Amino acid sequence: xxxxxxxxxxxxxxxxxxxxxxxxxxxxxxxxxxxxxxxxxxxxxxxxxxxxxxxxxxxxxxxxxxxxxxxxxxxxxxxxxxxxxxxxxxxxxxxxxxxxxxxxxxxxxxxxxxxxxxxxxxxxxxxxxxxxxxxxxxxxxxxxxxxxxxxxxxxxxxxxxxxxxxxxxxxxxxxxxxxxxxxxxxxxxxxxxxxxxxxxxxxxxxxxxxxxxxxxxxxxxxxxxxxxxxxxxxxxxxxxxxxxxxxxxxxxxxxxxxxxxxxxxxxxxxxxxxxxxxxxxxxxxxxxxxx
Numbered sequence: 001x002x003x004x005x006x007x008x009x010x011x012x013x014x015x016x017x018x019x020x021x022x023x024x025x026x027x028x029x030x031x032x033x034x035x036x037x038x039x040x041x042x043x044x045x046x047x048x049x050x051x052x053x054x055x056x057x058x059x060x061x062x063x064x065x066x067x068x069x070x071x072x073x074x075x076x077x078x079x080x081x082x083x084x085x086x087x088x089x090x091x092x093x094x095x096x097x098x099x100x101x102x103x104x105x106x107x108x109x110x111x112x113x114x115x116x117x118x119x120x121x122x123x124x125x126x127x128x129x130x131x132x133x134x135x136x137x138x139x140x141x142x143x144x145x146x147x148x149x150x151x152x153x154x155x156x157x158x159x160x161x162x163x164x165x166x167x168x169x170x171x172x173x174x175x176x177x178x179x180x181x182x183x184x185x186x187x188x189x190x191x192x193x194x195x196x197x198x199x200x201x202x203x204x205x206x207x208x209x210x211x212x213x214x215x216x217x218x219x220x221x222x223x224x225x226x227x228x229x230x231x232x233x234x235x236x237x238x239x240x241x242x243x244x245x246x247x248x249x250x251x252x253x254x255x256x257x258x259x260x261x262x263x264x265x266x267x268x269x270x271x272x273x274x275x276x277x278x279x280x281x282x283x284x285x286x287x288x289x290x291x
Contacts, residue, residue, distance in 0.1 A: 004028045005288055008058045008093070009035075010083050011074030013269045015065065018277025020045055023285060031058065034076035034083040050083070055092035062284065065102030065123070066244070066266065072107065090115040100284060103244065122283055126164065131279045132268055133168035139267030140169055140240055141176070144215055147260060148238055153177030156212050161219035162189045165242060169217055170198055181209060183224075213237060218248040227253035240264055 005027050009016055011034040024030055024042040031054070032040065032047045040047065048054075063085070068074045072084045090099070090111065098118045101108060112119040123129050144152055157178040159170045166182065170193075174180045180198040183206065184190050193200035201209055203224075210216065211232045218225060221243040230253045233239075239261040241249045247263055254261040268276035 005059050006031070006057045007060050007062060007288075008033065008053070008055070009062045010064075010085060010089075011068075011076035011079070012062075012064045013077040013266075014273035015269050015277035015280055016062070018274050019062065019281040019284065022278065022281035023288075026285060027288075029057065034074060034079040034081075036079050038078040050089060055089060056094070058093040058097055060098045060100060060288065061090070061093065063099065063101040063108070065269070065280070067101045067103050067105045067108045068111075070105070070107045072111070085111065087111060087115050090117055093117075100287070102280075120287065122280060125283065128279060128283050129164045130168070132276060133165045135268035135272035135276050136165055136242060137168040137172040139271035140217060140242065140264065141172055142271060143240055143262055143264055144173075144217075144238065147262065148215065150214060151177075152215075154179065155214040157181070157215045157217065158210065158213040159183065159217050159219065160224055160248065162193060163219060166219040169219065169242075171196065173217075174198060178215075181213070183220075207232060215240065217241075218243055220248045221246075222248055223250065225249040225254075230254050230257055230259055233257070233259055235259065238262070242267070 006029045007023065007027055008031045020030060024045050030045040035047050064074055068085050072086060074083045074085050076082050098120060099112055100120045100122055102123045104119060104121045152173060153176060155178050157173050158181045159166050160183045162182050162184050170180050170182050182193045182198050182200055184193055184200050190200040206229060210229055215238045218241045225248055227250050230250060235258055237259055239249055239254060239259060241247045241263045249261060251261060
């Protein structure tokens with residue numbers, strides 16, 4: 001690794017504190033924007049403002065894990081105002097600087113293209129997404145226990161989607177005794193679900209299956225829990241939607257039918273920020289080492 005590397009961190013949450021702890025001993029300098037209220041114990045980690053930041057030194061930028069909003073806002077737990085990421089900020093960094101983000105919303109993709117910067121989605125990596133699914137699943141279990149009046153053991157639970165998060169969620173809830181059904185869309189996933197001891201269903205069977213479910217957990221970032229499906233659910237059921245925006249639930253329909261719904265975004269930052277930050281920090285350290 002280039003010991004002279006300079007990293008700019010813009011916004012974020014408690015996960016970024018762990019990233020700082022891991023990277024500060026390895027880098028020459030870390031500049032922080034949007035961390036006014038954070039306590040930082042490293043001499044080479046400096047809080048800066050856009051107007052005074054030595055952006056010409058910056059080799060790479062780390063953004064909040066959800067990326068930035070459509071107005072350029074990089075939200076921060078440690079700032080009352082947050083930071084607006086602009087083309088001017090990016091253009092003042094080194095011309096070969098790299099932007100790292102958990103996910104890449106369209107506005108960020110456009111901003112990177114307009115400033116001719118490479119953009120890396122950390123959560124596009126399987127290793128990061130799989131490891132991050134562990135605190136996500138644990139947080140989901142916590143919410144399910146808190147927001148139901150039944151035991152998870154012996155509860156009927158439907159997991160929508162069998163990707164990296166869906167697999168971990170299904171495994172964890174099964175381990176505590178839930179009767180797990182998983183929505184799949186491929187024959188190979190059907191076989192894997194059977195091998196893992198769960199019940200697989202395809203979308204055509206959703207309508208006939210959903211009325212028996214006590215808990216429905218969505219991991220699919222597309223509308224799948226439609227109003228007709230929600231109308232067939234028990235009024236005592238719980239929906240936990242883990243999908244990124246726009247989610248996979250008709251939230252209006254759920255409210256109209258008094259179905260308790262939780263849109264649980266960013267669970268790792270809420271339930272296990274140190275573990276989640278370690279995953280990001282180690283990955284970023286690996287990427288910076290190979291630059």
